[in-house]
Amino acid sequence: xxxxxxxxxxxxxxxxxxxxxxxxxxxxxxxxxxxxxxxxxxxxxxxxxxxxxxxxxxxxxxxxxxxxxxxxxxxxxxxxxxxxxxxxxxxxxxxxxxxxxxxxxxxxxxxxxxxxxxxxxxxxxxxxxxxxxxxxxxxxxxxxxxxxxxxxxxxxxxxxxxxxxxxxxxxxxxxxxxxxxxxxxxxxxxxxxxxxxxxxxxxxxxxxxxxxxxxxxxxxxxxxxxxxxxxxxxxxxxxxxxxxxxxxxxxxxxxxxxxxxxxxxxxxxxxxxxxxxxxxxxxxxxxxxxxxxxxxxxxxxxxxxxxxxxxxxxxxxxxxxxxxxxxxxxx
Numbered sequence: 498x499x500x501x502x503x504x505x506x507x508x509x510x511x512x513x514x515x516x517x518x519x520x521x522x523x524x525x526x527x528x529x530x531x532x533x534x535x536x537x538x539x540x541x542x543x544x545x546x547x548x549x550x551x552x553x554x555x556x557x558x559x560x561x562x563x564x565x566x567x568x569x570x571x572x573x574x575x576x577x578x579x580x581x582x583x584x585x586x587x588x589x590x591x592x593x594x595x596x597x598x599x600x601x602x603x604x605x606x607x608x609x610x611x612x613x614x615x616x617x618x619x620x621x622x623x624x625x626x627x628x629x630x631x632x633x634x635x636x637x638x639x640x641x642x643x644x645x646x647x648x649x650x651x652x653x654x655x656x657x658x659x660x661x662x663x664x665x666x667x668x669x670x671x672x673x674x675x676x677x678x679x680x681x682x683x684x685x686x687x688x689x690x691x692x693x694x695x696x697x698x699x700x701x702x703x704x705x706x707x708x709x710x711x712x713x714x715x716x717x718x719x720x721x722x723x724x725x726x727x728x729x730x731x732x733x734x735x736x737x738x739x740x741x742x743x744x745x746x747x748x749x750x751x752x753x754x755x756x757x758x759x760x761x762x763x764x765x766x767x768x769x770x771x772x773x774x775x776x777x778x779x780x781x782x783x784x785x786x787x788x789x790x791x792x793x794x795x796x797x798x799x800x801x802x803x804x805x806x807x808x809x810x811x812x813x814x815x816x817x818x819x820x821x822x823x824x825x826x827x828x
Contacts, residue, residue, distance in 0.1 A: 504624030508600050509660070510821055511616060512588055513645045514633045514776060516608030517578040521567045527560040533608045538644040541707065563779075570782040581606075583776035584633070586809035587817065594818045600825065601625060613648045620660070627661040629824045631817065633775035635674060636721060637667035638703055638714035663824050669717040673819055675724045677812035678772055682729055685768060685804045693732050693800075694764040697755065698722045700773040701780060702738035702747040715748055721772050732768075739771075739789075740780050756789050760797030767793060770804040775813075777806045 518529040534540055534551055567578065575582050588604040595602065601623055605616040620628055630649060634641040646664060653659050668674050682696065700718040708715045722736040739752035752769075759767060769789065771781045786803040793801050807813035 503658075504622065505626055506599055507620075507624040507626065508825065509617075509620035509623070509625030509628040510591070510595070510600060510602040510631065510825075511613075511620065511628055512584065512591075512602070512604040512631050512633060512817075513613060514580060514584045514604065514606055515641070515778070516606035517580045517778070518567060519610060520576075521564050521571055523560050523564055526564045526567065527556055529609050530560060530563060531556055536608075536640075536644055538647065539640045541704075566779050566783040569787055570779055578778065579782060580776045580778040583806075583808045587633075587776070587814065590809055590814045591817055591821070594814060595821065595825070597825070607645050607648060613645070614652045617649065617652045617660075618656075621656065621658070625660055627663070629663050629665065629821060631665045631821060634773070635667060635671075635775070636669045636700065636714055636717035636773050639707065639712050640703055642667060665820050665824060667717060668816075668820060669721045670724055671816065671820070673812070673816040675721070675728060677807050677810075677816055678721075678725055678770065679728045680812055681804050681807060681810070682725075682768070682770060685802065686731075689800075689802060691766055691800045693768040694766045695759065695768075696732050696734045696804075697752065697767060697769045698725065698734050698736050699739045699752040699769055699771050699785060700736065702741050702751070704743075705746045705748060708748060718773065725772070739784060752785070753789065753792060756793040756798075757796045759793065765797065765799040767798060767801050768804055769802075771806060774806045776808055781806060 516529065516533065518525045531551070534555065537544060540547055570579060571577075572579055572582055584604050588602055592602050601620060603616050603620060605611050605613045607613065617628065630645070632642045632645040637643075649662065653662065698721070703712065703714055718738075719736060722734055726734045735755070737750050737752040737755045738748040741747040741751065756767070759765070769785050771785065774781055781803065790801045807816075
């Protein structure tokens with residue numbers, strides 16, 4: 498019996514980011530939120546109760562608010578969110594940096610499109626016998642890195658012919674990462690004509706109970722901030738946590754409350770950096786640069802600016818290339 502032609506001999510490199518709605522319309526936002534908020538790594542409550550709350554209440558009212566936030570930051574010329582745009586740019590620039598005929602570099606989103614399942618199957622069909630997975634989360638958390646791995650494993654479970662798999666771990670203390678963050682601070686300082694009293698390092702929060710159950714995320718965030726402070730000593734750096742959701746206690750101090758209180762402490766000139774985000778997105782551009790700035794100024798602040806995420810800048814591409822090359826060299 499003759500076997501159909503099978504492509505082989507390739508290595509796939511798969512970058513995975515959080516995800517993004519396909520558009521700012523209500524249904525696309527709702528579809529994205531439903532997939533995201535249905536993940537039991539993200540929301541660790543009784544699944545039956547949560548399904549009722551999610552479908553009856555949250556998915557009825559939240560899409561309108563979220564759609565408004567996305568419209569504020571949507572890249573109209575590109576017709577996509579910044580997160581999708583910068584993830585595509587990271588992928589394309591890495592293709593130019595890692596020029597080996599046997600390597601295929603692509604990207605996927607944990608929630609939304611292109612899905613992990615669809616891209617992994619595409620890589621397999623292209624002849625990738627091994628896949629190197631790079632979750633674009635510098636600081637590991639179960640709700641981010643682990644859920645990417647979950648989806649990859651689920652995809653593998655349904656593959657008759659599985660490729661080999663290597664996962665690039667968290668890189669919160671990678672020297673090239675810390676250098677890239679410090680360089681981004683210095684670049685922003687060269688562009689403004691005022692001196693910050695403080696730099697807030699704002700990371701995405703997680704519920705406090707996740708930390709108490711053993712999630713190391715808080716420690717990794719503190720480690721990144723400490724290493725930044727050791728390299729950059731001109732201005733104090735304070736760690737805070739943003740984007741909390743629901744009534745339970747999350748990691749503290751909260752970014753929004755901190756921004757409201759800083760002017761009362763005579764800290765009226767503030768820079769914010771978001772080291773946990775590989776690409777600018779709704780959490781950095783809308784939550785921090787729009788909402789956070791407004792709150793800070795209304796509370797008596799004077800100067801406020803956001804240091805862009807590493808996005809597709811040269812330092813970041815060099816970091817990602819270095820992380821990937823450690824695994825390619827072993828092939």
